[in-house]
Amino acid sequence: MELMEAMKTRHSVRQYTDRPIPAEAAAALRAEIDACNRAGGLHIQLVTDEPAAFGGRMAHYGKFSNVRNYIALIGPKGQALDEKLGYYGERIALRAQQLGLNTCWVALTYSRGKSRCTVAPGEKLVCVLTVGYGSTQGVPHKSKPMDAVCRSDEPTPDWFRRGAEAALFAPTAMNQQKFLLTRTGEKVTAKATGGFYSKIDLGIVKYHFELGSGRDSSVWA
Numbered sequence: 076m077e078l079m080e081a082m083k084t085r086h087s088v089r090q091y092t093d094r095p096i097p098a099e100a101a102a103a104l105r106a107e108i109d110a111c112n113r114a115g116g117l118h119i120q121l122v123t124d125e126p127a128a129f130g131g132r133m134a135h136y137g138k139f140s141n142v143r144n145y146i147a148l149i150g151p152k153g154q155a156l157d158e159k160l161g162y163y164g165e166r167i168a169l170r171a172q173q174l175g176l177n178t179c180w181v182a183l184t185y186s187r188g189k190s191r192c193t194v195a196p197g198e199k200l201v202c203v204l205t206v207g208y209g210s211t212q213g214v215p216h217k218s219k220p221m222d223a224v225c226r227s228d229e230p231t232p233d234w235f236r237r238g239a240e241a242a243l244f245a246p247t248a249m250n251q252q253k254f255l256l257t258r259t260g261e262k263v264t265a266k267a268t269g270g271f272y273s274k275i276d277l278g279i280v281k282y283h284f285e286l287g288s289g290r291d292s293s294v295w296a
Contacts, residue, residue: 078286081172082244086213088177091141094208096123100174104206107170108146111163117150119163120192121206127189129205137184139205145181146204147192160201161278165245168204177209180246180279182272202275216250218243227258234288235263241287245280248272254280262296 076084096104101123108119122128122145129142146167148160168178182202194200225239235258242256253270254277256263265281267273285291 076173078169078173079241081169082241082283082286084212085169085172085178086215087179087246088209088211088213089137089139089142089179089205090210091143091177091205091207092210093141096144096176096207100176103174104146104167104171104176107167111166115150115159115163117148117159117163118193118195118198119149119160119167120147122147122191125191128185128187128191128203130189131186133184133186137181139179139181139184141210142185142205142207144205144207145185145190146178146206147190147200148202148204149192149194149198149200151197152199156199157201157272157274158278158281161275161280162282163278164202164204164275165279165282171204171206175208176206177213179205180248180275181205182248182275202272216246219252224252224254225256225258228260231258234290238263238284238288238290238294241283242280245276245283247276247279251276256280256284259296261294263294264296 105121126143129139148164150156171178221239248271251270253268253273255266255268267277
């Protein structure tokens with residue numbers, strides 16, 4: 076599965092089967108996590124066969140069931156951390172989709188105290204990604220019209236339009252899609268426009284935009 080296909084077919088999944096993640100898939104996922112940790116200076120971790128973090132009332136409230144595997148999104152404290160974890164976390168989520176696994180971004184409805192991950196001094200656990208074999212493949216989220224989240228000098232080039240279309244596939248907290256992409260020449264400014272966890276969302280949006288546009292991080296103003 077190509078990354079663009081993974082981006083379009085990945086949907087949030089909250090209910091999982093008992094099927095364990097095979098060793099080969101877990102190794103591939105850890106390799107991607109290691110690459111993201113090196114690139115971003117992060118401490119993201121895959122936790123497998125651990126039901127406690129999603130075994131309580133909060134998980135029930137979030138409509139999660141049978142979650143036994145998750146990816147803990149951790150890094151050094153700082154203003155850029157949330158956006159960076161959104162960017163690299165979505166890269167990992169799409170790799171999971173390529174491996175035939177399902178995921179869901181989770182910020183609140185799990186037990187941080189029971190999660191089996193290592194948070195070193197000076198680090199912060201920001202959120203997690205559930206991962207495993209879903210009972211379903213999830214459903215697509217509703218999207219805003221492109222002109223609600225994008226501004227562009229005219230004429231609008233194809234690369235920006237493709238990037239904006241990809242950005243609208245990005246998962247955002249409560250499906251807010253509270254971001255604005257503004258193109259001036261060959262540069263784009265990405266801005267969060269408020270809402271819960273909007274900095275995480277912005278990192279996810281940036282990764283999607285880069286995939287769709289074919290540009291790298293140098294596109295950002």
